Amino acid sequence: EKGTYPHYMLKEIDEQPLVMRKIIQKYQDVNGQLNVDTEIVNAVNEADRIYIVACGTSYHAGLVGKQFIEKWAEIPVEVHVASEFSYNMPLLSEKPLFIFISQSGETADSRAVLVQVKELGHKALTITNVPGSTLSREADYTLLLHAGPEIAVASTKAYTAQIAVLAILAAVIAEANGKALSFDLMQELGIIANAMETLCDQKEEMDTIAREYLSTTRNCFFIGRTLDYYVGLEGALKLKEISYIQAEGFAGGELKHGTIALIEHGTPVIALATQEHINLSIRGNVKEVVARGANPCIISMKGLEEEGDRFVLPKVNEDLTPLISVIPLQLIAYYAALHRSCDVDKPRNLAKSVTVE
Numbered sequence: 133e134k135g136t137y138p139h140y141m142l143k144e145i146d147e148q149p150l151v152m153r154k155i156i157q158k159y160q161d162v163n164g165q166l167n168v169d170t171e172i173v174n175a176v177n178e179a180d181r182i183y184i185v186a187c188g189t190s191y192h193a194g195l196v197g198k199q200f201i202e203k204w205a206e207i208p209v210e211v212h213v214a215s216e217f218s219y220n221m222p223l224l225s226e227k228p229l230f231i232f233i234s235q236s237g238e239t240a241d242s243r244a245v246l247v248q249v250k251e252l253g254h255k256a257l258t259i260t261n262v263p264g265s266t267l268s269r270e271a272d273y274t275l276l277l278h279a280g281p282e283i284a285v286a287s288t289k290a291y292t293a294q295i296a297v298l299a300i301l302a303a304v305i306a307e308a309n310g311k312a313l314s315f316d317l318m319q320e321l322g323i324i325a326n327a328m329e330t331l332c333d334q335k336e337e338m339d340t341i342a343r344e345y346l347s348t349t350r351n352c353f354f355i356g357r358t359l360d361y362y363v364g365l366e367g368a369l370k371l372k373e374i375s376y377i378q379a380e381g382f383a384g385g386e387l388k389h390g391t392i393a394l395i396e397h398g399t400p401v402i403a404l405a406t407q408e409h410i411n412l413s414i415r416g417n418v419k420e421v422v423a424r425g426a427n428p429c430i431i432s433m434k435g436l437e438e439e440g441d442r443f444v445l446p447k448v449n450e451d452l453t454p455l456i457s458v459i460p461l462q463l464i465a466y467y468a469a470l471h472r473s474c475d476v477d478k479p480r481n482l483a484k485s486v487t488v489e
């Protein structure tokens with residue numbers, strides 16, 4: 133039930149801090165240690181390469197998850213869009229492990245790949261919000277998101293839950309291999325839950341940004357580098373889905389190879405700057421688009437902020453910024469859709485789960 137909320141999407145955005153705390157509780161043992169089924173840890177550890185397969189928002193979460201697994205656990209990861217993978221399977225490594233990420237666990241494109249790889253005799257882990265769903269039943273292992281039912285077509289809390297569970301999985305694998313993280317992940321996730329709450333309390337500001345940048349525009353760009361780029365892809369998808377604004381996420385450095393031709397006077401460019409090591413470069417990219425007339429909306433992070441930034445996120449661990457930088461983008465998409473009188477929870481042409489290939 134959506135209770136006093138006007139839309140499920142807004143309710144589900146607001147639930148993210150609670151979901152974070154639930155995940156912390158579910159994936160921690162009585163001694164406060166990370167707790168993931170040993171069978172799963174062993175299966176991941178035995179793999180020489182991990183293939184993440186997913187669609188839409190779940191694919192975007194997979195891109196972030198790849199960074200955790202490669203950086204912390206030092207296992208190579210490929211991330212694939214399910215509908216492409218099934219018709220164009222890459223050469224597989226000797227001992228692959230497949231991770232299917234799916235909120236619903238019912239997405240036909242992902243299931244088609246699962247059937248294919250099972251036939252080849254490979255092991256699969258499903259990360260899903262729905263216990264007993266098809267992808268969960270047909271895989272060897274399941275990790276649950278514990279996000280509670282997600283009703284709005286635009287996925288929000290499932291995305292942050294997927295990222296948190298992928299982080300936990302990566303941290304457990306790293307630990308099992310004697311490469312313990314330099315920080316306490318569960319403590320950081322707790323800090324993130326609080327930061328999420330702060331952001332959810334800043335709805336008016338997001339409403340203002342949406343009104344200012346997006347109420348009449350035809351298009352919008354999201355730029356970032358590394359993790360910020362992946363979150364930009366997700367921000368663009370949210371905006372497209374529910375406000376019907378043509379939106380694209382781009383890697384900041386790639387703009388000059390063609391896309392910058394689309395920047396006109398007043399084109400909104402939402403830039404994420406949450407990573408210290410690429411702060412200079414992304415700010416350089418912002419200058420490039422501004423020089424072509426863009427209307428920039430820079431979302432940075434405490435400690436990296438500069439004059440003129442439109443919004444500053446609370447400081448969290450740099451590896452984990454997607455968990456909070458996505459929240460303003462979700463809210464901006466929500467308010468942009470409202471300002472344009474779109475049906476937020478049931479956007480045109482879309483269904484909550486896509487059960488046809």
Ligand code: M6R
Pocket residue numbers: 187188189190233234235236237238239242285286287288369370373484485486
């Ligand atoms: O249930 P799934 O996570 O497998 O769904 C995948 C996509 O269909 C889904 O994320 C879709 O892109 C959402 N509508 C995005 O908001």
